[in-house]
Amino acid sequence: MSGSAGPPPVARAIRRGDRRALARAITAVENGDPAAAPVVRALYPGTGHIPMVGLTGPLGVGKSSLLSALVGLLRGQGRTVGAIAVDPSSPFSGGSVLGDRIRLERRADDDGVFFRSMASRGEAGGVAAATREVARLLEAAGFDVVFVETVGSGQADVAIREIATTSVVVLVPHLGDEVQTLKAGLFEIADVFDVNKADLPGADVAARDLTELAAMGKTRDGWSSRVVRTSTTTPTGIAELWEAITAHERFLDDSGARVAGERRRLAAEIAGRLRDRVGHEVTERLERDAELRELLDRVVGRKVDPWSAAERLYRDWYGGR
Amino acid sequence: MAKRSKSAPIRVLIAKPGLDGHDRGAKVVARALRDAGMEVIYAGLRQTPEDVVRAALEEDVDLIGLSILSGAHMALFPRILALLKEQKAGRIPVFAGGIIPDEDARRLKKAGVRAIFGPGTSLEEIVSTARRLARGAA
Numbered sequence: 038m039s040g041s042a043g044p045p046p047v048a049r050a051i052r053r054g055d056r057r058a059l060a061r062a063i064t065a066v067e068n069g070d071p072a073a074a075p076v077v078r079a080l081y082p083g084t085g086h087i088p089m090v091g092l093t094g095p096l097g098v099g100k101s102s103l104l105s106a107l108v109g110l111l112r113g114q115g116r117t118v119g120a121i122a123v124d125p126s127s128p129f130s131g132g133s134v135l136g137d138r139i140r141l142e143r144r145a146d147d148d149g150v151f152f153r154s155m156a157s158r159g160e161a162g163g164v165a166a167a168t169r170e171v172a173r174l175l176e177a178a179g180f181d182v183v184f185v186e187t188v189g190s191g192q193a194d195v196a197i198r199e200i201a202t203t204s205v206v207v208l209v210p211h212l213g214d215e216v217q218t219l220k221a222g223l224f225e226i227a228d229v230f231d232v233n234k235a236d237l238p239g240a241d242v243a244a245r246d247l248t249e250l251a252a253m254g255k256t257r258d259g260w261s262s263r264v265v266r267t268s269t270t271t272p273t274g275i276a277e278l279w280e281a282i283t284a285h286e287r288f289l290d291d292s293g294a295r296v297a298g299e300r301r302r303l304a305a306e307i308a309g310r311l312r313d314r315v316g317h318e319v320t321e322r323l324e325r326d327a328e329l330r331e332l333l334d335r336v337v338g339r340k341v342d343p344w345s346a347a348e349r350l351y352r353d354w355y356g357g358r
Numbered sequence: 359m360a361k362r363s364k365s366a367p368i369r370v371l372i373a374k375p376g377l378d379g380h381d382r383g384a385k386v387v388a389r390a391l392r393d394a395g396m397e398v399i400y401a402g403l404r405q406t407p408e409d410v411v412r413a414a415l416e417e418d419v420d421l422i423g424l425s426i427l428s429g430a431h432m433a434l435f436p437r438i439l440a441l442l443k444e445q446k447a448g449r450i451p452v453f454a455g456g457i458i459p460d461e462d463a464r465r466l467k468k469a470g471v472r473a474i475f476g477p478g479t480s481l482e483e484i485v486s487t488a489r490r491l492a493r494g495a496a
Binding site for chain 2: 056060061064067068070127130131133135138139151152153154
């Protein structure tokens with residue numbers, strides 16, 4: 038630790054509402070720039086108090102349009118909103134087209150909204166590695182609510198759960214029969230199910246199937262998932278969707294589940310960071326370190342199996358406890 | 359924050375200011391920049407100069423690409439450049455593409471548009487110019 042007094046100037050600027058400072062800090066966090074670390078550290082103690090709402094669901098279900106509608110609703114109530122929209126990075130070029138901003142309708146002079154597009158940068162699960170920290174920066178900048186829109190998700194993309202206090206799973210009619218709703222993964226993480234494009238035929242059936250699913254059991258926190266129906270072409274159900282989200286947020290406070298959830302998310306974050314770091318180091322050393330290269334050679338030559346090799350390294354480094 | 363490292367992806371905003379609805383060109387360029395490894399924030403059609411500048415600042419882009427076919431470039435581009443300056447972001451390079459007569463192109467370049475691509479420009483040229491502008495080596 039350095040002996041400098043007080044938080045870095047950038048952290049103070051972000052707290053003051055300096056949007057350029059915020060935008061640049063987000064970039065630094067995304068890029069793993071070491072200059073971001075003291076800023077993030079200084080801002081961390083003031084976070085963890087606002088709704089972090091995840092919007093997830095398959096591609097094309099209307100997540101971006103819903104986000105825009107929710108932003109409009111909250112701005113109408115005088116609440117400020119930070120929004121992060123994640124789109125995939127190319128596994129080939131590393132590039133990406135981030136197109137969620139197109140749907141955002143707002144006044145260009147409205148400082149009550151901060152919208153940031155993020156590329157997933159190789160991270161599976163629907164969000165980028167830095168999404169959680171960027172969400173915290175938005176909270177530190179004083180926004181009342183933060184939304185995180187994931188990459189169009191598959192059945193098993195549940196990483197939003199590690200960021201969001203309330204997860205909304207957005208679906209549309211005709212995505213499959215009710216057996217789909219019983220499968221593990223995406224359907225398990227919904228605090229709120231939203232049947233979007235509810236003006237389309239089949240919305241009744243989809244909403245009924247989801248209501249039956251929700252009635253079958255509670256979430257891990259003991260919450261009964263809500264089912265709402267929305268449409269964004271002629272906006273309907275947006276207020277009901279927000280009401281369902283706030284009902285879950287109230288439940289988190291009343292039941293004590295907020296603290297437990299935060300504890301679980303932070304434990305996962307610490308473990309994830311350590312895993313990334315150790316994994317990165319091991320990968321590097323298997324190439325660089327003579328002794329480890331030899332071990333890898335023996336695994337390639339089928340003299341040692343990968344499980345035993347990992348066990349040996351673990352024992353050597355951590356005393357095998 | 360420190361200047362970003364060379365390995366970080368270039369972030370570029372592609373926007374269509376004004377009222378024409380022809381976005382094929384902008385989409386083709388967005389895709390080419392994506393394939394060159396850049397993160398392209400595609401802001402889409404009918405952006406006001408204020409929208410463009412707000413998006414550029416929130417997204418903290420290294421570069422702004424504007425596509426225009428409506429003929430309103432002499433009104434919209436200088437306004438965008440002026441707003442960027444007003445926001446102390448005049449250092450973000452701006453390039454443009456579309457139907458822009460040579461005489462206008464000369465004046466826009468004088469006003470600060472860093473590169474202007476007419477019909478028939480190769481994607482390779484756009485990508486390499488974009489990269490050079492973003493890296494501040496132009």
